[in-house]
Amino acid sequence: MPANKATSVIPAGLSKALADKLYDKQRNATLKIERIVLDALDADDEQKIYALVAELATDYATSEKESARIGGLVALAATAVALTHINIRPFLPHMVPPMVSALSDGESKVRYFAC
Secondary structure, three states: OOOOHHHOOOOHHHHHHHOOOOHHHHHHHHHHHHHHHHHHHHOOOHHHHHHHHHHHHHHHOOOOOHHHHHHHHHHHHHHHHHHOOOOOHHHHHHHHHHHHHHOOOOOHHHHHHHO
């Protein structure tokens, strides 16, 4: 999914699972995304979190592929859950727009996951 895999924060295997049509694979991938965020918080690496959120928002949540949009939305939600341990406010301007945009998606399944 990412435009440039060399600069991707999301590992290739995780990237494939996020865009998978099977929800169980997406769910497992989002749990790993949450772990990446928590590890970045432990390492005080906010830049990695910003890069992850940007990648989820641009390469997944707004993808042409329905399953990738769903995976991106679920991963953004998992990221938000991980960020509740700190002040999430700085990250919200990057996370909310793709979620709000998904509320008017042509696919009802994507709209469901945006809620």
